[in-house]
Each structure stands twice: as structure tokens, then as C-alpha cells.
Amino acid sequence: MVWRFIFASILTVHAAVKSPSDSRCKNLNISLTQKIDNEGFHRELNWLLERSVNSFQCKLAIRLDVGQEMFINPDQIADLNRLGHLSVLIAGDVDVEAPAHVATEHTVYVFVPPFKEKVSLKVPFHLRYQRAQISGGFGKVVVNKPSVLAICPHSCGKIEVKAPCDLTNRVTCGWNNVSYQALFDEVELLVPVGDLDDYPLVSIVTLLLGCAGCIYTLSVLSTTPL
Structure with missing residues (x-):
């Protein structure tokens, strides 16, 4: 019984020592607002990321898994990167001409500028043509909920996501998928079909x-x- 008590005490102390670090990584006081502008097949994702000063030590990125029904144009993103409006990396092949039923998914990493409490990011995207159906109508396009990734100087325990460190895409880093306050609802867009x-x-x-x-x-x- 004595040994069990000692062992339980050690586990409790270990958890108490470990939890502050994990807590700092999981709760960085980050909130994200999402709004979709424009109509038709050419839309724009507007994100407003707000963070507390104590998270300035962490490097942040927004990850968006783009489904088959939409795409991010690599040429358009390259121009925005070159002009300094965004810092975006597209992982995966993107065929801008392919219809939805033969297209492939890809992932987008939007690197957040450092040392700013509020960051506004505007990412253009495009809806794909969908397969025609009897009586026509509209097809549904679900915009996936983005993830917020962080690299912090203090230990965060287990590395959850392996992703590119920066735009060069030469080296991958261990990112933590952190919690954030989502100030938006799930978005479902309608696109006309033949x-x-x-x-x-x-x-x-x-x-x-x-x-x-x-x-x-x-x-x-x-x-x-x-």
C-alpha cells in the first residue's frame, strides 16, 4: 500500500509539471473569424486572426484542406506571394481545368505574420464545375474548417503535425494543432450544375x-x- 501511495504521488507531481507546458500550447488565446466574399465561381476567403501578446513567441500557420469541389490557383497565389500580400504554400498538384469529379484534393498553408495581435488574410479560391445531372439544380460545396498550427519555443509534448516550415518547402517541421475560438459557422456553398x-x-x-x-x-x- 505504501509503494502504491508513493507511485501515485510521483504520477501526480509529473502531471502537474507537464500540464503547464501543454496548456500553454493548447490555449494560446487565438480566435479566428471567417467570411466568404464574392459570388459565382470566383470567391475569396477572408480570415481575421486575433492572438494575445503572450503567443508572439510562437510561429503560427493556418492549414486548409481543400476538397475536390474547389481549388486554390497556384499562379494567383504565386503573384500574391511575390507582391508580399500573403505567404502561402500549396501542397499537392492542382489542375485548374479539371471538373470536380476527377479533381484531386490539396492542402494550403497560410503562414501568419509575426508580432501582430490582429492579422487579416484574404485567400482567393475557385469553385469547380460539377457533373451534370437530370433536372439540373445546384451542387453543394463544403468549405472545410481550417486548422491553426503553432511552433512554440517551450515543449508541447507530442508533435501532432508534420508540415513545411516555410514557403521554400525544403524542410518539414513538427507543428502542434492548437485550439482556437472559431467565430464562424460551417460554410456550405451552392454551385449551379448542368x-x-x-x-x-x-x-x-x-x-x-x-x-x-x-x-x-x-x-x-x-x-x-x-
Whole structure:
């Protein structure tokens, strides 16, 4: 019984010593507001990240897993990085022309500028065309909830996420997936889809226009003097 009491006391002391570090990593007093602007297929994610001064020692990044129904344009992001508006890394191949049913998912890391209590980040994204269906209608696009990653100088225990350290993507770092206050609801967007009932009409009109274009081109070529 005595040995059990001593062993339990050691575990309690160990937990008391370990918990402050874990607590600092899990509760950095971070809040994130999300708003989606613009209409149609070209949208913009507006994030407002607020942090306390005691979290300035930690390096932060926002991770967003982008589903098949949407994409982040690498060329557009490259321009924003070059101009200094954002610091974003896209992990994964992005085919900007692919429809939703053949597209692949990718991940975006948005590195948060240091030493600022409030940071506004605007990330453009695009919705993909979805497979046509009978009677048309609208398809649903769910915008995944972002994660907030942190690297802090004090120990945080187990490393939860292996991710790029910076834009160079040459080295991976051990990040901690930290808790934050989400000041937004889950977002579900609607995108129009084609109507299969219109397929015969569209095919006939397309064929007629193609034939008319060929006839006009041949008539112009036949009347042009050599």
C-alpha cells in the first residue's frame, strides 16, 4: 500500500509539471473569424486572426484542406506571394481545368505574420464545375474548417503535425494543432450544375453552329483571289 501511495504521488507531481507546458500550447488565446466574399465561381476567403501578446513567441500557420469541389490557383497565389500580400504554400498538384469529379484534393498553408495581435488574410479560391445531372439544380460545396498550427519555443509534448516550415518547402517541421475560438459557422456553398435534359438541344445547336462556321470559312477562302 505504501509503494502504491508513493507511485501515485510521483504520477501526480509529473502531471502537474507537464500540464503547464501543454496548456500553454493548447490555449494560446487565438480566435479566428471567417467570411466568404464574392459570388459565382470566383470567391475569396477572408480570415481575421486575433492572438494575445503572450503567443508572439510562437510561429503560427493556418492549414486548409481543400476538397475536390474547389481549388486554390497556384499562379494567383504565386503573384500574391511575390507582391508580399500573403505567404502561402500549396501542397499537392492542382489542375485548374479539371471538373470536380476527377479533381484531386490539396492542402494550403497560410503562414501568419509575426508580432501582430490582429492579422487579416484574404485567400482567393475557385469553385469547380460539377457533373451534370437530370433536372439540373445546384451542387453543394463544403468549405472545410481550417486548422491553426503553432511552433512554440517551450515543449508541447507530442508533435501532432508534420508540415513545411516555410514557403521554400525544403524542410518539414513538427507543428502542434492548437485550439482556437472559431467565430464562424460551417460554410456550405451552392454551385449551379448542368441539366442533362438539355443535352440533345445543346448537341444539335453546337453541331449546327460548327457546320455554319465551316461553310462560312470555306466560302471566304473560295472567293479570296490567290
